[in-house]
Amino acid sequence: MTSAVHPGTLITIAPTGAETTKEAFPALPTTLAELTETAVRCEAAGASMIHLHIRDDEHRPTLETARLVAAVDAVRGSTSLIVQLSTGGSVHDPLDTRLTVLDAEPDSCSLTMGTVNFGDDVFSNPWPFICDLYQLSQEREVVPEFELFDLGHVAALHRLLATYGPPFGERVHCDLVMGVPGGMPGTADALVAAVQALPAATTSWSATGIGRTSLAVAFASLAKGGHLRVGMEDTLTFARGVPVAHNAELVERAARLAEIAQRPAMSTAQARDLLQVKPR
Numbered sequence: 001m002t003s004a005v006h007p008g009t010l011i012t013i014a015p016t017g018a019e020t021t022k023e024a025f026p027a028l029p030t031t032l033a034e035l036t037e038t039a040v041r042c043e044a045a046g047a048s049m050i051h052l053h054i055r056d057d058e059h060r061p062t063l064e065t066a067r068l069v070a071a072v073d074a075v076r077g078s079t080s081l082i083v084q085l086s087t088g089g090s091v092h093d094p095l096d097t098r099l100t101v102l103d104a105e106p107d108s109c110s111l112t113m114g115t116v117n118f119g120d121d122v123f124s125n126p127w128p129f130i131c132d133l134y135q136l137s138q139e140r141e142v143v144p145e146f147e148l149f150d151l152g153h154v155a156a157l158h159r160l161l162a163t164y165g166p167p168f169g170e171r172v173h174c175d176l177v178m179g180v181p182g183g184m185p186g187t188a189d190a191l192v193a194a195v196q197a198l199p200a201a202t203t204s205w206s207a208t209g210i211g212r213t214s215l216a217v218a219f220a221s222l223a224k225g226g227h228l229r230v231g232m233e234d235t236l237t238f239a240r241g242v243p244v245a246h247n248a249e250l251v252e253r254a255a256r257l258a259e260i261a262q263r264p265a266m267s268t269a270q271a272r273d274l275l276q277v278k279p280r
């Protein structure tokens with residue numbers, strides 16, 4: 001693996017996700033105004049990329065292009081965060097609709113490298129879909145972030161790069177999503193195994209741990225030279241018995257950890273250079 005271009009830490013905020021309901025968790029940012037306010041506060045706290053899932057007027061997950069465009073524009077208009085749209089959507093979104101996410105012209109898109117059990121559901125990512133989405137990201141000049149929920153997904157990434165060549169921007173950025181019930185566990189041991197298996201072409205990687213695995217994964221990632229993803233998509237509890245009140249709390253804590261690790265949060269300009277996103 002080539003070494004990082006910048007010694008700092010890329011902090012990605014994943015503020016909403018598709019699984020938690022607004023009813024169950026009113027602090028979850030689901031409206032455009034809440035998302036924009038969240039983006040501004042999280043950038044100030046040290047985030048340089050935002051991973052977005054969008055909701056409709058009833059706060060339900062949607063991949064409607066007009067809403068995605070409005071969210072991309074709103075975040076771009078009020079921050080300099082790298083805007084990454086989720087192509088994973090919710091487990092109920094059809095594959096062809098997930099491909100239309102790139103019509104909203106994000107800087108980056110998530111690209112999950114295989115199917116995985118997801119709690120009681122299945123998050124479906126068949127190989128032909130992965131190939132279609134990857135080639136579309138190359139055509140549309142969108143930088144993919146390879147989401148790796150399991151070691152088999154790392155093997156699939158080797159196959160993808162060998163078959164279709166490097167991504168747009170020539171940087172290979174991965175994100176280990178750990179601790180999903182059905183995927184790899186959120187442990188330091190699993191993180192080390194996954195990092196050792198990453199393709200040699202990998203230029204940067206982050207990690208996130210779901211729920212109570214969040215801190216163990218963050219510490220392990222920093223120890224292995226990785227970056228951090230945090231947010232209410234992955235973690236709703238700040239500490240035992242203490243719900244997350246705002247996504248910025250999680251970014252602030254990640255920035256403190258990065259500072260202690262002597263790899264402080266990188267600026268959005270540094271992150272753009274690291275990932276080689278297209279100026280838009």
Ligand code: KMH
Nearest residue numbers: 018086087088089091110
């Ligand atoms: N909501 C999960 C089923 C992604 O954003 O690409 C998929 C997910 C991954 O969150």
Ligand code: ZN
Nearest residue numbers: 017086088233
């Ligand atoms: Zn997501």
